[in-house]
Amino acid sequence: KNEVEQSPQNLTAQEGEFITINCSYSVGISALHWLQQHPGGGIVSLFMLSSGKKKHGRLIATINIQEKHSSLHITASHPRDSAVYICAVNTDKLIFGTGTRLQVFP
Amino acid sequence: NAGVTQTPKFQVLKTGQSMTLQCAQDMNHEYMSWYRQDPGMGLRLIHYSVGAGITDQGEVPNGYNVSRSTTEDFPLRLLSAAPSQTSVYFCASSRTRLGAQYFGPGTRLLVL
Numbered sequence: 001k002n003e004v005e006q007s008p009q010n011l012t013a014q015e016g017e018f019i020t021i022n023c024s025y026s027v028g029i030s031a032l033h034w035l036q037q038h039p040g041g042g043i044v045s046l047f048m049l050s051s052g053k054k055k056h057g058r059l060i061a062t063i064n065i066q067e068k069h070s071s072l073h074i075t076a077s078h079p080r081d082s083a084v085y086i087c088a089v090n091t092d093k094l095i096f097g098t099g100t101r102l103q104v105f106p
Numbered sequence: 107n108a109g110v111t112q113t114p115k116f117q118v119l120k121t122g123q124s125m126t127l128q129c130a131q132d133m134n135h136e137y138m139s140w141y142r143q144d145p146g147m148g149l150r151l152i153h154y155s156v157g158a159g160i161t162d163q164g165e166v167p168n169g170y171n172v173s174r175s176t177t178e179d180f181p182l183r184l185l186s187a188a189p190s191q192t193s194v195y196f197c198a199s200s201r202t203r204l205g206a207q208y209f210g211p212g213t214r215l216l217v218l
Contacts, residue, residue: 096148
């Protein structure tokens with residue numbers, strides 16, 4: 001079993017929809033990252049959080065340390081949000097999930 | 107600032123050939139890492155460095171060498187390319203070892 005599991009693996013949405021991507025982990029962590037990988041391949045760090053919630057524009061990341069779970073929400077989704085979203089956790093190293101592929105259609 | 111740069115963007119090698127993937131950053135980050143990304147798998151750490159002159163192995167180091175002679179540069183060397191090394195390679199830098207990672211654009215490598 002992978003130490004970091006993301007769901008769903010693939011997600012399609014209509015423009016304007018509210019989107020949730022989930023990340024569950026089975027190890028003790030000090031922090032969790034959300035990253036975005038664009039269709040061209042580039043990877044950008046979105047959030048790093050160790051408790052509570054962070055918000056940047058239309059993106060919101062939450063984490064529940066007790067439940068070992070984090071969510072990434074996208075409000076008012078747009079086609080430019082189409083990307084692979086990757087969760088990673090800090091243990092003594094970074095452990096990456098396999099990503100959630102999101103496609104937003106106009 | 108250019109951030110993290112990688113060259114080449116794409117490379118085709120024959121089995122047994124050697125090559126160096128270049129990585130440079132201009133953010134004065136002490137920590138630099140090399141990852142490979144394969145279909146259906148998360149990013150996996152190959153080698154990392156905590157500062158000039160200091161390198162260490164990651165999860166999948168076999169077949170790769172690194173060096174860190176300056177803060178800016180962290181080249182990855184494939185000693186004798188194998189088809190199993192076909193992958194997309196990302197270099198990353200960070201202010202702290204497990205802090206927010208700044209990734210390069212990636213190098214797509216095909217080994218025939």
